[in-house]
Amino acid sequence: MAVRPPQQGGDEPDTLEFGIAALDARLSEAEIQFPATDDEVVRALDNAKIPYDASGNGVAIEEALSSVPSSEFDTETELLNQLHPVFEEYRSSASGGFLQQLRSLLPF
Numbered sequence: 001m002a003v004r005p006p007q008q009g010g011d012e013p014d015t016l017e018f019g020i021a022a023l024d025a026r027l028s029e030a031e032i033q034f035p036a037t038d039d040e041v042v043r044a045l046d047n048a049k050i051p052y053d054a055s056g057n058g059v060a061i062e063e064a065l066s067s068v069p070s071s072e073f074d075t076e077t078e079l080l081n082q083l084h085p086v087f088e089e090y091r092s093s094a095s096g097g098f099l100q101q102l103r104s105l106l107p108f
Helices: 020-029 038-044 061-065 076-095 098-105
Strands: 049-051 058-060
Touching: 020 049, 020 076, 038 061, 049 061, 058 061, 061 076
Parallel strands: none
Antiparallel strands: 049 058
16 A cells, blocks of 8 residues: 655655555565575575555564465465555554544544
């Protein structure tokens, strides 16, 4: 997912990536080839903290991977599909529900 951050300066990015979108961007920049194990993913991403909501809350990739049933991933898509519900769970538990999510997206 991605949302537009508050407008403050001209050097800021147009969107703020979090969840699977943020992980996908990090994987694109990392030197990793699939099939890959969870340990290889952790090493390739330097156990980066991946933001799971628009507020910037994040979880270390190693912790997120500990919640999926597989330890090997044939493709990047398989990895992302298995991690998607993990990021959604983090986001929903931290957000306080729909109204809090809506408030975080509004500029006021």
